Amino acid sequence: MDLTIRQATPDEYDTLGEITAQAYLRDGLLDFGESDAYLDELKDVAGRAAAAEVLVAVADGHVLGGVTFVPVGGPMADIAGPGEAEIRMLAVAHAARGRGAGEALVRACVDRARATDGCVRVVLSTQRTMRTAHRIYERLGFVRTPERDWNPLPQLDDITLLTYELTL
Numbered sequence: 367m368d369l370t371i372r373q374a375t376p377d378e379y380d381t382l383g384e385i386t387a388q389a390y391l392r393d394g395l396l397d398f399g400e401s402d403a404y405l406d407e408l409k410d411v412a413g414r415a416a417a418a419e420v421l422v423a424v425a426d427g428h429v430l431g432g433v434t435f436v437p438v439g440g441p442m443a444d445i446a447g448p449g450e451a452e453i454r455m456l457a458v459a460h461a462a463r464g465r466g467a468g469e470a471l472v473r474a475c476v477d478r479a480r481a482t483d484g485c486v487r488v489v490l491s492t493q494r495t496m497r498t499a500h501r502i503y504e505r506l507g508f509v510r511t512p513e514r515d516w517n518p519l520p521q522l523d524d525i526t527l528l529t530y531e532l533t534l
Contacts, residue, residue, distance in 0.1 A: 371471060373419060385459045393496075408457075417440065418437070419435040431467045431471060435451065450485070453472065468499065472503065489530070509532070510530055511531050
C-alpha cells in the first residue's frame with residue numbers, strides 16, 4: 367500500500383468529517399452517541415482547518431483517516447502550554463485500520479512539531495478505551511502524564527481524559 371500523509375484539501379473535509387464522526391461513534395467514544403455535542407466538532411473539518419493543520423492519510427486516492435495538528439499557541443489547543451504542540455482528533459476509518467495510517471499520522475505531527483521553532487513537546491488527550499492509539503503513542507516514545515489528566519465536561523464526574531507527552 368502506498369500511503370501518503372498530507373494536508374487535507376477542502377474537497378476532502380466532508381469525507382474526513384464523516385470518517386472521524388463514525389470512528390468515534392462506532393468505537394463508543396461519545397457519551398451521548400448521535401446526540402453528543404462533540405459530534406458536530408468532529409465533523410467540522412473546515413473549522414479545524416481554519417484554526418490548525420488538518421492532515422489526511424491517503425492511499426489509492428482514498429482518504430483513510432486524519433488528525434488535527436495544533437501548532438504552538440494554536441487556538442484549538444485543549445492542554446498545550448507554552449512551547450507545546452498538540453495532537454487532536456486522530457481517526458482512521460474502520461475498514462482501513464491495521465494498515466499503519468494512524469501511526470503515520472502521529473509521526474507526521476511529531477515531524478511538524480520538531481520543525482516548529484520553539485516547540486519542545488507534543489501533547490495529547492485520549493480516552494481510556496483508546497488502547498490501540500495508546501500503543502501507537504507509547505511505541506513512538508510518548509509517556510503518560512497523569513498529573514495533566516482532565517475532564518472536558520466537569521459537570522459529569524465519570525469523564526477523564528488521559529494525557530501523554532513527547533519531549534522533542
